[in-house]
Amino acid sequence: MKNVSTEDYLSVIYKNQNEAGEIKSNLIADKLSISNAAVTDMVKKLSKEGLINYTPYKGISLTQEGDSYAKALVRRHRIWELFLFQIVGLPWEKVHDEAEKLEHCASDELINRMEEMLNFPEFDPHGDPIPDKNGRIPKRPNHFPLTKADVGAIVSVQRVNDSDNQFLAHISNLGIDLRSEIFVKEVISYDGSMVVECNGRTFTISQKAASNIFVEKAG
Amino acid sequence: MKNVSTEDYLSVIYKNQNEAGEIKSNLIADKLSISNAAVTDMVKKLSKEGLINYTPYKGISLTQEGDSYAKALVRRHRIWELFLFQIVGLPWEKVHDEAEKLEHCASDELINRMEEMLNFPEFDPHGDPIPDKNGRIPKRPNHFPLTKADVGAIVSVQRVNDSDNQFLAHISNLGIDLRSEIFVKEVISYDGSMVVECNGRTFTISQKAASNIFVEKAG
DNA sequence: TCTTTAATTTAAGCAAACTTAAACTATTAG
């Protein structure tokens, strides 16, 4: 098991790499709220340890080893999230930050035991996929942002953006949950907000909020 | 919330202070497996922060603030232990080490929620008392080491020493649990080992093991 | 009381992970 700092770098790289698997050092500094110089230092070190590929002034990407370590971290994080949500009953918007801390210090044995208690789940409370012990990642359903749903359509929530607690608390307050069905009644063309019905209540949701809710056609 | 290192020092001081509330720097170094010089450094720092009382070459003791912080740490630790044991089902001998890591990174909200799930327990899986939110520590029953039990007596296990996993695995294997009743059949004067009956099985337990099991007269 | 020994502190130094400021590359706009 690596130290917290190393794990943070690997997580950030994994989560923010582009389609080609690359990431700017800039972005790492940004996400971790540290200086670029610090990133350069660390990136050299991680490269020496064989966790990332790095050529100065060129790109940064995970090696095979770095990638599977990062996947294991994501696995830990998401199992913690689901455990805290489902077993402990922590609210939606709190599980991410709590899991962020816990993921660095639970043994594999504990993680596996929790996974078993949760009956080998495929998705975390925000709808993100949980890699299994071998790094296999469940295929996600085809989903699109709620903003793209047609007026008159009924869609079901598949995933929500987990990076903003205020957003989560907000939609939770509106009664929107994972698997909730949403009926799109109207789109206000002026600002892109939508009038929707969900769990028997009708309300307006802003474009900003809707763009962070991912849905598929209900069927 | 303080950093892990500070928390470790406070825990060790709290757990190893004598009746007068004092501890030798020596012992801290020993328990944390670090040098005496490192302890001196840190002790100065903690003193500056108002967590301990310290005069060079004289004793080290917790201030009021340090003491209540340490109690809160013990509380976290023991709630984690019981949670892992009772809810998650981790074996006796594994909960201590796991809790050691987790206690540093759970929010108070999570700790309180777990306490609630456990129905405000008074003792951890080893029989050690759990301080409540206000730092109140449940009174422990009058107990004594099994080695002091008379031949012919029936005693019940109240507490076991939690600092040695091998010991815990061993007695767990013998079928000894918290609240188990033990009937003392014979004491072998040669080596102090005891022939006992517990949960329908008769076996011999060494003096070493028996001295780490604390019991009271069954009634 | 003096001396020996054990415990503790000081001194000097190290590694990790950060900082700011200056120097360098790469890219892109004219």
Add this chain to the structure above:
DNA sequence: CTAATAGTTTAAGTTTGCTTAAATTAAAGA
């Protein structure tokens, strides 16, 4: 194709918590 700018790296320095070795203090026995 060059110059400006955005991104990245180097250099020098900081903090935290540790190390070993040397110096100091306290305690205990002669």
